[in-house]
Amino acid sequence: MRKRSIRIQVWLNKEENTRLHTSAKKTGLSQEGYLRSLINGYAPKVLPPPDYYAMTRELHAIGSNLNQIAAKANAIGHIDKTVFQYEANRLRKAVQDIQTAVTSPEKLE
16 A cells, blocks of 8 residues: 555646756656655755765775774784875875865766
């Protein structure tokens, strides 16, 4: 059985339909889901850039490596500076890549 039993029909002109379709597509939601979000008081966010999930996986991997280095340094009393510097540089580059992907303007189509 459906969770929603009330049907509402809305008539739109071409411009309104285009805006609804475009806005919903930008968020990755169906038109119905997009409208439900608005009705419930939420403004759906635009989908993140395609590289977002790859970048977050990279950050998690770097964080895990740095955590392992810190645990080892704590256990043996010193740190492998070369490995630590390599991971710290990876982290800096990943953050820069994310900033570029999120804040750089995209060329209009």
